[in-house]
Amino acid sequence: MNIINFLRNAFAGRKLATVGFIWLCFILLAAIFAPLIAPFDPLEIDPVGRLAEPGLPNLFGTDHFGRDTFSRAIYGARMTVIIGVGSVVVALVCGGLIGMLSAYFTRLGHFLMRGVDVLMAFPALLMALVLITLLERSVFNTILVIGIVYATTTARILYGMTLKLKGEVFVDAAVCSGAGHSSILFRHILPNLVSPLLVQASFIFAFAQLQAAALDFLGLGLPPEVPSWGNMLSEERIYVTRAPWLLIYPGLLIVLSVFSMNLVGDALRDSIDPRFKDDIAGV
Amino acid sequence: MLAYTAKRLLTLIPTLLAATILVFLFVHLIPGDPAAILLGDTATPEEVAQLSAELGFDRPLWIQYFLWLGNVLQGDLGTSIFFREPVTAVIGSGAETSILLASMTMVWIIILGLPIGVLSATKHGTWIDQITSSGAMLAASVPTFWLGLYLIMIFSVTLGWFPSSGFPSLSDEGGITNLRYLILPSLTLAAPNAALIVRLVRASMLDVAREDHVRTARAKGLHPARVAIKHVFRNALIAVAAAFGFTFAALISEAVVTETVFSLPGIGRLVVQSILRRDYPVIQGVILVIVVLYMVINLLVDLAYARLDPRVSLK
Amino acid sequence: MALLEVENLHIAVGSGGKLLPVVQGVSFCVDENETLGIVGESGCGKSLTSLAIMGLLGDSTVRITGGSIRFDGMDLLTLSAPERRAIMGNRMAMIFQEPMTSLNPVYRIGDQIAESIRQHQQISRSAARDRAVELLTLVRIPNPSERVDSFPHQMSGGQRQRVMIAMALSCDPKLLIADEPTTALDVTVQKEVLELMADLQDRMGTAIVLISHDLGVIAETCDKVAVMYRGKIAEAAATADLFAELAHPYTRGLLNSIPVVDRDVEWLEAIPGRVPTLEETLTGCAFHPRCALATDFCASRAPETSQFKPNHSVQCHFAGGSTT
Numbered sequence: 001m002n003i004i005n006f007l008r009n010a011f012a013g014r015k016l017a018t019v020g021f022i023w024l025c026f027i028l029l030a031a032i033f034a035p036l037i038a039p040f041d042p043l044e045i046d047p048v049g050r051l052a053e054p055g056l057p058n059l060f061g062t063d064h065f066g067r068d069t070f071s072r073a074i075y076g077a078r079m080t081v082i083i084g085v086g087s088v089v090v091a092l093v094c095g096g097l098i099g100m101l102s103a104y105f106t107r108l109g110h111f112l113m114r115g116v117d118v119l120m121a122f123p124a125l126l127m128a129l130v131l132i133t134l135l136e137r138s139v140f141n142t143i144l145v146i147g148i149v150y151a152t153t154t155a156r157i158l159y160g161m162t163l164k165l166k167g168e169v170f171v172d173a174a175v176c177s178g179a180g181h182s183s184i185l186f187r188h189i190l191p192n193l194v195s196p197l198l199v200q201a202s203f204i205f206a207f208a209q210l211q212a213a214a215l216d217f218l219g220l221g222l223p224p225e226v227p228s229w230g231n232m233l234s235e236e237r238i239y240v241t242r243a244p245w246l247l248i249y250p251g252l253l254i255v256l257s258v259f260s261m262n263l264v265g266d267a268l269r270d271s272i273d274p275r276f277k278d279d280i281a282g283v
Numbered sequence: 284m285l286a287y288t289a290k291r292l293l294t295l296i297p298t299l300l301a302a303t304i305l306v307f308l309f310v311h312l313i314p315g316d317p318a319a320i321l322l323g324d325t326a327t328p329e330e331v332a333q334l335s336a337e338l339g340f341d342r343p344l345w346i347q348y349f350l351w352l353g354n355v356l357q358g359d360l361g362t363s364i365f366f367r368e369p370v371t372a373v374i375g376s377g378a379e380t381s382i383l384l385a386s387m388t389m390v391w392i393i394i395l396g397l398p399i400g401v402l403s404a405t406k407h408g409t410w411i412d413q414i415t416s417s418g419a420m421l422a423a424s425v426p427t428f429w430l431g432l433y434l435i436m437i438f439s440v441t442l443g444w445f446p447s448s449g450f451p452s453l454s455d456e457g458g459i460t461n462l463r464y465l466i467l468p469s470l471t472l473a474a475p476n477a478a479l480i481v482r483l484v485r486a487s488m489l490d491v492a493r494e495d496h497v498r499t500a501r502a503k504g505l506h507p508a509r510v511a512i513k514h515v516f517r518n519a520l521i522a523v524a525a526a527f528g529f530t531f532a533a534l535i536s537e538a539v540v541t542e543t544v545f546s547l548p549g550i551g552r553l554v555v556q557s558i559l560r561r562d563y564p565v566i567q568g569v570i571l572v573i574v575v576l577y578m579v580i581n582l583l584v585d586l587a588y589a590r591l592d593p594r595v596s597l598k
Numbered sequence: 599m600a601l602l603e604v605e606n607l608h609i610a611v612g613s614g615g616k617l618l619p620v621v622q623g624v625s626f627c628v629d630e631n632e633t634l635g636i637v638g639e640s641g642c643g644k645s646l647t648s649l650a651i652m653g654l655l656g657d658s659t660v661r662i663t664g665g666s667i668r669f670d671g672m673d674l675l676t677l678s679a680p681e682r683r684a685i686m687g688n689r690m691a692m693i694f695q696e697p698m699t700s701l702n703p704v705y706r707i708g709d710q711i712a713e714s715i716r717q718h719q720q721i722s723r724s725a726a727r728d729r730a731v732e733l734l735t736l737v738r739i740p741n742p743s744e745r746v747d748s749f750p751h752q753m754s755g756g757q758r759q760r761v762m763i764a765m766a767l768s769c770d771p772k773l774l775i776a777d778e779p780t781t782a783l784d785v786t787v788q789k790e791v792l793e794l795m796a797d798l799q800d801r802m803g804t805a806i807v808l809i810s811h812d813l814g815v816i817a818e819t820c821d822k823v824a825v826m827y828r829g830k831i832a833e834a835a836a837t838a839d840l841f842a843e844l845a846h847p848y849t850r851g852l853l854n855s856i857p858v859v860d861r862d863v864e865w866l867e868a869i870p871g872r873v874p875t876l877e878e879t880l881t882g883c884a885f886h887p888r889c890a891l892a893t894d895f896c897a898s899r900a901p902e903t904s905q906f907k908p909n910h911s912v913q914c915h916f917a918g919g920s921t922t
């Protein structure tokens with residue numbers, strides 16, 4: 001109920017953000033029901049029907065293996081959601097725990113946050129590349145790498161927010177009433193951070209999409225056969241002059257989804273507690 | 284100022300050391316004999332044994348670290364497996380491209396990002412603001428390689444205005460005009476970053492515009508444009524300057540994608556190719572160089588920050 | 599004709615598509631060399647009135663919806679923006695309630711004063727700087743030739759307010775509007791700043807509109823007083839006449855209130871309740887819910903402005919009637 005009100009307030013009078021939100025809902029539906037929506041098997045190779053133009057039966061045409069681009073795009077939505085949600089979870093859980101614990105237990109925090117500072121000396125994409133070098137190309141590893149990259153930022157942000165809340169009266173009250181550390185952290189402090197976390201999560205989701213697409217493009221992201229929008233662009237880019245649609249559809253899908261996520265994050269940001277607004281790292 | 288710089292340099296050292304430890308450990312995290320990893324598949328057992336002794340791989344890890352650090356401080360980053368050349372030379376050959384690309388990108392970011400951000404903020408609430416600020420958000424949502432591919436298709440393939448790939452050195456034939464090779468790449472790299480600067484300038488200016496001292500400035504009878512620039516924008520610049528530093532530093536690693544799209548012989552493409560070639564000494568060297576650069580640039584930004592904001596004490 | 603004549607001024611605030619009236623039919627005038635005090639609790643519309651005179655309401659949601667403001671023979675509300683700016687900071691200047699934040703933190707105070715001078719006078723940089731030092735001396739900043747190069751954060755609140763005064767006086771204004779200039783300052787500093795203003799007025803003949811929520815301050819410094827309550831002038835008279843017989847129950851309440859140092863609680867309550875917010879709609883006299891004299895009549899009909907004594911006007915059905 002609370003969340004619904006929060007969302008309703010955030011989107012009131014924001015047409016573009018509302019459209020973005022609806023678009024994301026479509027992406028989510030496409031991801032869930034991909035096998036029902038996709039007319040073809042996204043992995044099925046058809047040497048005869050290579051580089052077919054958009055039309056029927058291949059709405060978005062076919063790629064150089066003769067795979068149906070539309071079906072791959074639908075399954076790509078699935079990868080988008082998996083990568084996005086996965087990275088957000090990794091980033092928020094790792095970064096969130098580090099940040100909150102650091103702010104709460106100051107001595108441990110001093111140590112941990114210095115570590116975070118060191119990691120932040122590695123630019124995001126470089127860090128992802130370094131980690132990828134050590135790992136196999138797989139969906140799980142891509143999620144892990146992107147999640148870890150954004151965990152550092154998240155830790156910083158949550159550290160700041162928790163510090164602000166720690167000085168509040170209600171925390172003192174909880175301490176006085178004999179609440180334990182975990183109860184104070186997770187029952188008293190965390191609930192106040194839910195909406196700023198939601199905002200941060202939407203921006204991380206958007207960043208993660210761009211990072212994942214960049215890794216795919218460099219040939220260091222998902223395994224090449226996985227139908228993700230980034231892979232579709234990366235695999236087909238040499239055919240662009242013969243089959244321009246191969247670049248248009250997946251590219252537009254990425255842009256629209258990232259843009260929508262940013263719009264949603266921007267709308268949500270304006271309706272959270274103004275104290276936390278400056279902490280958020282977003283667009 | 285000097286004392287402040289010295290102090291900031293001192294605080295940088297622990298972070299720098301910690302970062303070098305991570306970079307050092309990188310080679311040890313890869314499964315296998317580190318000496319063999321550093322020499323590549325074609326090395327003979329004798330060569331492996333020799334390097335192993337040289338870098339002390341039979342000794343405790345911390346001694347190995349200091350041996351390595353000693354080499355690094357003397358400018359020895361090892362030898363590239365692929366090029367059979369010192370890593371410093373390999374990195375050096377990509378430096379010109381990378382520095383020029385980052386600088387040109389920065390120029391775009393400044394001449395696009397600042398004015399559009401100021402426009403957006405001063406026209407706050409109008410359709411101009413809506414178009415520029417949503418447009419900036421859209422630009423920040425475009426994958427750079429996709430943008431780059433389309434710029435190539437339009438401006439190189441179709442219109443033939445700019446070359447589509449490569450970058451001959453400024454010292455080669457063509458001289459300064461070779462910079463045209465970098466126009467599309469720098470625009471590509473600038474687009475999302477300029478967009479972020481637009482958003483930031485706008486947000487900071489709107490914040491500053493609400494401050495009391497801006498009302499004082501208006502009460503002097505100043506022209507609104509003067510208030511916007513000398514008072515609102517000038518104060519917003521404090522927040523924007525910090526972002527500029529991060530942006531410039533991050534460009535060096537973000538250039539990885541752009542340099543790949545445009546086949547530029549820069550450090551970014553070197554990273555990717557070295558990863559694909561498993562040329563670990565080069566990877567290690569480049570990471571080290573980029574991280575140090577990133578820290579130094581951020582230090583410079585801190586110092587610039589202190590100049591922009593007199594409230595920051597320089598003592 | 600008076601220097602400043604505000605007539606039947608109406609100001610409204612846009613909120614959710616509606617216009618809520620904030621200032622409703624305020625009139626007063628100020629002559630050269632005269633000090634008008636405007637007094638009232640927080641939220642009565644004093645600041646909006648002064649910003650309207652100054653021309654600083656700008657493009658926000660607040661709008662002047664009626665009335666006229668005449669200054670030095672000009673109808674300010676019909677002037678173009680450039681004409682208006684030529685007056686602002688020049689013949690009419692303003693100082694604000696928040697000395698700590700009213701100066702730009704990134705410029706030296708000398709430059710900020712000089713900016714105001716050079717905006718309205720054709721003089722060189724160095725001449726403007728000399729003038730800034732002169733002004734700092736005038737407002738009794740110690741060591742002015744050095745302090746001119748200070749940044750605002752290097753000064754105390756009282757000093758910053760002096761700098762604001764110096765800046766306001768930089769072009770010898772005919773009218774100075776001071777919106778609660780001492781509210782944010784310590785009591786001792788308060789006194790010094792008020793004395794400084796009175797002193798400067800004697801020397802330069804500036805007209806002053808002094809806004810305060812402290813009737814004590816007003817009594818000491820002003821030639822005449824307008825008491826504001828929820829966007830209207832409840833009572834207005836020359837200071838001596840007003841204190842000779844307080845006609846409005848609100849004014850009597852203000853006099854009985856004792857300002858306390860702690861700014862969170864501005865008043866030791868002598869008037870029960872608080873100023874109704876803009877959203878609350880009221881029939882009758884806006885003060886009736888808090889008034890000891892209020893009757894059903896007060897709740898149903900708003901009082902018109904009436905003459906209580908010659909040159910002493912009041913808006914109350916029971917003007918002069920005594921409480922307790």
Ligand SMILES: Nc1ncnc2c1ncn2[C@@H]1O[C@H](COP(=O)(O)OP(=O)(O)O)[C@@H](O)[C@H]1O
Pocket residue numbers: 611620638639640641642643644645646647658659660875876
């Ligand atoms: N920019 C604004 N937007 C909306 N409401 C405002 C604005 N400025 C003032 N108000 C409202 O107008 C009323 C009068 O404000 P103000 O003139 O500042 O009172 P005072 O100076 O007497 O304390 C208050 O209720 C205040 O909330």
Ligand SMILES: [Mg+2]
Pocket residue numbers: 641644645695777778
């Ligand atoms: Mg006020």
